[in-house]
Amino acid sequence: MRILLFGKDGQVGWELQRSLAVLGDVTALDAAGADFAAPRSLDALVRNLRPDAIVNAAAYTAVDRAESEPELAHAINAEAPGVLAEAAAAQGAWLVHYGTDYVFDGSGCEPRDETASAAPLSVYGRTKLDGEERIRASGCRHLLLRTSWVYGAHGGNFARTMLRLAQERERLTVVADQFGAPTGADLLADVTAHVLRAAARGPELAGTYHVAAAGETSWHGYATFVVEWARARGLPLKAQAVDPVPASAWTTPARRPLNSRLDTRKLCSTFDLVLPPWQQGVRRMLAESFP
Numbered sequence: 001m002r003i004l005l006f007g008k009d010g011q012v013g014w015e016l017q018r019s020l021a022v023l024g025d026v027t028a029l030d031a032a033g034a035d036f037a038a039p040r041s042l043d044a045l046v047r048n049l050r051p052d053a054i055v056n057a058a059a060y061t062a063v064d065r066a067e068s069e070p071e072l073a074h075a076i077n078a079e080a081p082g083v084l085a086e087a088a089a090a091q092g093a094w095l096v097h098y099g100t101d102y103v104f105d106g107s108g109c110e111p112r113d114e115t116a117s118a119a120p121l122s123v124y125g126r127t128k129l130d131g132e133e134r135i136r137a138s139g140c141r142h143l144l145l146r147t148s149w150v151y152g153a154h155g156g157n158f159a160r161t162m163l164r165l166a167q168e169r170e171r172l173t174v175v176a177d178q179f180g181a182p183t184g185a186d187l188l189a190d191v192t193a194h195v196l197r198a199a200a201r202g203p204e205l206a207g208t209y210h211v212a213a214a215g216e217t218s219w220h221g222y223a224t225f226v227v228e229w230a231r232a233r234g235l236p237l238k239a240q241a242v243d244p245v246p247a248s249a250w251t252t253p254a255r256r257p258l259n260s261r262l263d264t265r266k267l268c269s270t271f272d273l274v275l276p277p278w279q280q281g282v283r284r285m286l287a288e289s290f291p
Contacts, residue, residue, distance in 0.1 A: 001200065003027070004051035006034050006084075007058030011152030012098065015189035016057055023197055027051070034058070037072060039079040046087035053094040053196060054084055059128075063102070066123040067253040077127035082134030089140035096196055098188075099146035099208070101180065103129040106257020109179075113263040114146075114208045122254035132208070143195055144208040145188070148260045152185035153285050160289065162223045163230055166239035172227070176220035176244030180260030181212045184281035195271050205270060210262040213278035220244045225279065229286055 001024035007013040008028035020026050027049060035041050036058050059077055066073040081097055088095040102125035103118040120126045135142050151157040165172055191211050199205040224242045231237055264275055
């Protein structure tokens with residue numbers, strides 16, 4: 001299988017270079033090799049490389065900045081995936097694309113499944129939803145994997161930020177009424193390789209799937225878990241407490257969903273997968289980051 005990977009230097013793209021290597025020949029491109037701000041340029045790139053599968057891990061993810069850069073966010077998150085989908089359809093290639101819980105409004109407390117109505121709260125969420133719709137409209141064979149709260153050992157992440165602040169401050173203040181499941185980029189990459197291999201043999205498996213680690217927590221619970229892990233390992237911490245606050249205590253340009261829970265039963269039953277609890281992945285990432 002010839003695989004064309006976009007966004008190789010991002011958290012997910014970095015892990016995909018490893019996980020996809022077992023499936024075939026991977027051509028991995030960064031922003032310098034593929035300009036998503038100029039979406040039409042991607043068509044010629046795909047036609048020249050003629051991949052069997054396109055895996056798009058590139059995205060505009062600056063949620064707050066998107067409110068002031070809607071055109072750029074739309075080009076990268078909506079127009080570019082649409083171009084890739086059209087190119088994939090023309091060549092009979094698969095397209096793997098990553099969606100987000102931000103396509104939902106975050107109301108209620110129940111996990112959203114793949115049939116739930118979308119109602120994004122932000123420019124970022126709207127552009128990601130537009131990208132999904134363009135992919136489906138293209139008619140290409142696709143795997144659209146929605147996920148949430150992604151972190152990776154490669155690059156910065158929430159856990160590292162919390163530990164840095166815990167070493168600098170006596171108290172931390174963290175939002176306690178937004179809920180989701182921290183999902184490792186390595187888990188997402190491994191699931192991608194598994195489902196792409198299965199779908200290549202069974203085209204009827206194309207569609208939208210939710211992928212997230214098992215369980216749930218708040219950002220406050222996540223931060224508390226990280227600080228307690230560090231304290232148990234004997235890392236020097238100044239922070240004596242992690243204080244919970246509501247999301248309304250923070251003013252941000254973009255509204256964020258309070259409920260980021262995703263129902264992953266369709267993915268697990270279709271591909272015979274078991275998604276590990278979020279604590280397992282975070283604990284492993286911390287151990288690798290702070291041996």
